[in-house]
Amino acid sequence: MMRTLAFVLGGAGAAGLAAVLAFGGSPSAAQQQATPAADSATAPAIIDTGSLKGPRQPIFFRHDIHAGQFKIQCQYCHYSVAVSTEPGIPSMQTCMGCHLVVSGSDSSAKTEIKKVRDAWNAKQPVEWVRVHFLARHAHFPHQRHIKALGPSACTTCHGEVARMPQVFKANNINNMGFCITCHLERKVSRDCSVCHY
Amino acid sequence: MAVVARPLPDRAPELEITQTQADVTRDVVGTLGRASTGYLLLLGGAVGLFLVGLLTFLILVKDGLGHAGYNPPIFWAVFITTFVFWIGIGHAGTLISAILFLFRSPWRTAVYRSTEAMTVFAVMTAALFPIIHIGRQWVFYWLLPYPNQRWLWPNFKSPLLWDVFAISTYFTVSSVFLVFGLIPDVAAVRDKVTGWRRTVYTLASVGWQGTDNQWRHYTRAYLYLAALATPLVLSVHSVVSWDFAVSIVPAWHGTIFAPYFVAGAIYSGLGMVLTLIIPLRRALGIEQMITKYHFDNLAKLTLLTGSILFYSYSMEYFVAWYSGNTFEQTTFFRRPFGSMWWAGWTMIICNAFVSQLLWFRKIRTNLTALFVISIFINIGMWFERFVIIVSSLSNDYIPWAWSDMNPTWADWGILAGSFGWFGMWFLLFAKSFPIVAIQEIKEMIPMPRKRGGGGHH
């Protein structure tokens, strides 16, 4: 039934992408693609992770590599952002979809990816530390904002995640003024009960 | 020194001041400093009560307002009652100090300082209640129009906002009025005392020397302050009354509320004035400055305002009956005959009837009687607010929601605390500042003249 169907499709999709990344993942390929300076497509290697902004995650998952270097669409992992109030976070299966194949170019990547695989084998989901945390009395329907501002609008609130080795809070999303500014500019409703109920 | 005083034309004989100006300074300054054990006991009691209130408040903040005797639909009860009570107390002070000043009524002189102090501290007490009473005490400042990241402003259509402005204005202006009036007296004290106290009073007297130039601006300013305070005091309790009159609760939305409340406020204030200065004048040994004459006048004012209340009460019932509005009628029927009849009758007897005793001069000039009556007035006026607020809320439009109210320890705790807080400040003031206006008393003493004109030798 549907379950299995979706599983197959999902698996296939993942595999396909994995294949691409398998090449893209190898440093040589990356260098070839990398046009110097101007477009920093290649995410830098990071030695001192301590100096990075944002909370330390159980696994050093690098958005700048996944979303920046490899240009994976946000929605590939945050699958429900366009259809639901919640963006959704990828299941371990989604990670493994690629990382069954992709095992990382350099040592640091290897170690981190190993953590993912271990977690998967241990059937123990990774407990990510939450970065963006909207106050409980404010409702933010992600799908409507994606609908209105387009799939790349994530940056409006979350900042240039594609350039963040470690995600940090780019904007104070709990500052109501932050929301109101946008709503004023775009002449959309400022009615309190749109968000507060 | 021997004194040959003669009555001044514009003054009643009772007001003869049998002292020289030097005596006045000496006597009044004498009331300061050194605290008697009695005083310390009183002060201790006041502080104790205040601490009880503080503890209660902390518990309310911790757990929520549930501890207080709120039985919906009675969403306002003892706290708002006490709030209105204290606001009311304030009014007599401003009346005596400002309004009677404008009317050039001589007898105010001896008492106005104490009543003014009472005003300031009563308003200070009242100002606590909006905070105590709200559900989330820690965000009370949202009622102020301050720029914030939410880009939100308060709702100026709400009578509570009017309250915020009325009360803060009233507090500011009446304290300014008090302090302003104090300056020359503080200077007088400064010139009498020594040591560290001198330093303190020197600072407090902000360099007052009583030069003609200072007096010239001072007297003018004082006049205008009085002129501003007079409409203010009338407005403040009108605004408070509009908290109720503007709503649609039966027995609240009455057009007579503003004058009715102002009269009530002054009435209750006068009650408190009597309660305070009858013991005070003895305690401070200033009997000869606050005389029967003052009490007679205070009592007459009390009688007047009391009678206005009497009239307002009867009007309320009459209008309820005449309007044919079933909601009003039910409420007013249940006031004296409903489940909270005890409160209803306390209010009517203590205010409407007891005040009528003051038609008799014997009673007006008998301090014991006056003191007892003043206590009745205080109780009665607290209950008036209780009845207006609680018993009106307990039975409004939807019978299904009707309910009764019984106060709890939390209500009493806060009430006691408010008296403690008030008493604490008043007592501290009485010992540290001239409780009788030195310069204005002196103003009434004939200046010595070398050409015959009175004075001494």
Add this chain to the structure above:
Amino acid sequence: MSDVSPESGMDRRKFLTVLGASGGGALALSGCSTSRVEKLVPYLVQSEDQIPGVATWYASTCTECAAGCGVHVRTREGRAVKLEGNPEHPVNRGKLCSRGQASLQGLYNPGRVKAPMARGADGRLAEITWDDAIARLAGKLTAAGGKVAVLSGAGRGTFSELLADWTSALGGRLDRWEPFDHEPLRAANRQVFGLDQLPAHDFAGAKYILSFGADFLETWLSPTENQRGFAEAHGFAGGDVAKFVHVGPRRDLTGLNADEWMAVRPGTEAAVALAIANVVAAARGAPAALAGALGNYTPAMAAQETGIPAERIERIAREFAAARPSLAVAGGVGAQHAGATELCAAVNLLNYVAGNVGRTVRFGADLAAGDGFRGLTQLGTAMDDGQVAVLLVHEANPVYALPKAAGFAARLKKVPFKVAISPFLDETAALCDLLLPPHHALERWDDAAPRAGVRSLMQPVMEPVFDTRAAGDILLATAKKAGGALAKFSATTWEAHLRGRWQALAAERKEADADAFWRAALQRGGVFDEPPAPVEVSLAPTAAQVSYTRPAFEGNGAYVFAAYPHAMLHDGRGANKPWLLEVADPVTKITWNSWVEVGPEAARALNVRNGEILRLTSPHGSLEAPAYIHPGLHPDVVAMPLGFGHTEYGAFAQGRGVNALDLLGAPAGEFVAYLSTRVAVEKTGGYRKLASIEGTPRQLGRGIAEAIPLAAARQGLTVAEAYLEEGHGEHEVNTPLEVAALKGWSEKQFQMTRKGDYRRDLPQWGMAIDLARCTGCQACVTACYAENNIPTVGEYDILKGREMTWIRIERYWEGSEAPDAPPSARFVPMLCQHCANAPCEPVCPVYAAYHTADGLNGQVYNRCVGTRYCANNCPYKVRYFNWYKYNEIAWPEPLQLQLNPDVTVRARGVMEKCTFCIQRIRGAQNTARLEDRPIRDGEFTTACAQACPSDAIVFGNIADPDSRVVAIKQNPRGYRVLEDLNTRSAITYLAKVLHPVEG
């Protein structure tokens, strides 16, 4: 709310933390662990039917009573958060009663048994592993050598079949027992029609309804279904109102909905039934045999027996005869006295002569029922004679639900090994040696066949909350372990067994593709065939043996004692669910505790007031409870609700009130007679304030719950016109000119407000409530509690009037309290009226209460500072304040898992009130926006409207002229409560329609 502490573990974000956990439940608990750092736990494997933030619905079946209603379970992030009726289900057609909705609190009940337990050497119950538990059971069963008895509360379905086979394979005896099992009705059907079954009743079709004590709106047979039918017949649909006469000593909720009440002496209903049958038979020319049988039962005789004037009986009889078809129903606990079978037989006959059988009384539907009390009696004797070595009690609680005098507990002690398959540690389970916690209905595969043509499914909607197993799996596992005779049960799992059964079913039905059949059934919630045509019935030879014997009651107290099932707690199984305890009893409006009902006359005689504690003493015991003066009670009767006085059954139920059963004697014969003893009543002098949500039960002519006479309604008069008709309308104070001027002015004022955001043409939400349909059942109230995370505040705060019921049903008495003119009741649902000119709004200093652009009366919790001015200024008194930190105390673990993630949980110190389910509005708007279309009328509705079994509440966009709500609002019966205040409320009530009071 801004200040819900992160620990409080009940904010919608928390649900995100448990996004993961392949399925939810298990991790849900750890998700609510008190970690200050918010964790995001991903799924291992994403199940594609769970999208975070989007609700997933599963079809299932309600197991709270035997009616077997279909439900839709709303789940979010792998957690069931709300139960609603399944619109496709023939029994309840998308509606669900309070008890059904509260089954959610059974799922998350803190009192649930968390793992199998066994009584250790120290006599205490201690947790053990499942393997151990199964092994012990298997061992005992093999050792028992056929001396096995099973007592099950399960309804009819695959499980009960399995249980039957299983038991017989063991050579044991199985008794399926359900309290209030309609024994008398079945006996009477056997006697009169020779059919041992329960028919379906078509209330909708009836033009005249006579109820002899049957509480068909509360517990009788299929309440939700009955109510829907009753609303159709009685709700002034199609310009007519079926008259409903209630015959019985007490007016329960059903009785309060009657147009006329015959307050007969307790136990004499049969006399009335026979007398009416007699008259009808005469009018219709019945077969001679019957005429003969009925001959002696004249109205005069009935009058003498019942104390009702003969001419009144005569009149009712004639009215009944004139109406075709009509419907007479009997039984229920309302008439569960010694003569109940006689009564039901008489009523059967009445229906027969009135020609209702086959029309409004449909045999062949064959409603499910247990094996009755007789089985229980036999079991009792078997236990006495040591015939039972192992007793397995499955989801039944006889120790509590039978009178003490029945001595079940004592007998239980004689059984060497007692096993309970019970989700809760109830009175019976507490006495058992082995405790096997089964899955809740929402955690397991199962099916139910509540009636012919209906077979509905249950499926697990989430991971089990605790370490429990499906009862079926327990049986199968034991079988595997025990082997021997049980070896034949080959199915590996209960699910497999069920699937097998459904494959067989598919085969029976000649379905080509069994899988497709299964999936379709799973999606619909079961297979629902057209209701079978009513079977032809003929009178059995015994039919003519109808009789009436004057009732005799045990003891010699002054009053007859009636114990009746609580409309919310039923037989007491609801007593561990806070919703059911706090949503008041619909008649007395008392919550959380027991009471004794006395009639006004009795009250005068005893000189008691509400709350004064009475001591009732019967030959079998005595108990004390505060009095409630019920105007709808016969002078000779005192009544008490069942369901309280639990000694076990979780923290919510324990030690709450007293158990009325303690006054009853050991049941003799076929059924438990709940109306069988006399009691002496005396004042103890004690007083306990009733935790009632009732303030003053009289309208004082304020026109809150309006009603107009049938004739006026037929002419299409408005309420005001109807008053004038009756000659007591108020004269208009203002001249027409003034009226016009005032209207114009207020209109102008209103238009001036259409500025800014408010100028955009958004939908304006409104509601219509038809009081002619509303029966006061309070399903809407429970639905509101469930949808909007309303805290239950408990008895102490209810005593202070602090209930949080966003929607409440006000029950007003009409008429005088004089015994000759018993009052009637009017029910009116009161909720925020969402006034356009809302008095609550302008008084809020911080705009926490304001008017939204789409016509709602908004309440911004996080802006509220709690001045409570709005509540004072609300003329409808529908605003509720958080006096304590209810958000932290109202949902003890794991109850907080039921919270609706779309609704903010309000913190202490803020005001809250009905929001017209704004989360549903916003949800619908989000969907519509994604699909670039406007919201369609009826696309969604509020929780109350959704739940209302009689469809009295209609919600919609009043700016859309074609919407259903607008159509209803135009009904001439429409009026607004307190309209004179010019609040422009968004809710229109349709006045109740009254039959002229005759005789």
Add this chain to the structure above:
Amino acid sequence: MARPKPTRRQPGVLASFIHVDAAVDAIRALRARGHRNLVVYTAFPNHEIEEALDQPVSMVRLFTLIGGLTGCAAGFGMTIWMSFDWPLLVGGKTMSSVPAYVAIAFELTVLLGALITVAAVACLTLLGQKRRVAYDPQFSDDRIGLFVPSGSDQLGPVEQLLRSAGAVEVRHEAA
């Protein structure tokens, strides 16, 4: 009213009187002699002395007026602007219902009126003498003080005049 403490002291003659008419005589005589900037100390305002000095009416009242008007304007301005800054509809009232704002405007009128008046007095009394003028504690009790600023050459005649007017005590203040 707080006066700065200038380093240099004002030279002149300080006399103290018991009798008010004596003081008045002295003032009149001195003014006739063309003495200006006399400083008179009294424990309380006295009309006779005011007349004798005949100074213009204090200009405090002007500030009171300004303060009042400002307050009133601020009150209406703030309320109306804020109601439109985020228009929220309450109770079907117009966005800015001015009658409701009268209360606010009035209170602000009084508030600013009073505060600015006091501030004005402070400023006005601050102006005036640049140098410290001699003072005696008795002046706040029952004496009337009169200070005549005068150069050393005039000290004699002034003292002479004061004494003849009836000063009970005369003191020379050197620079």
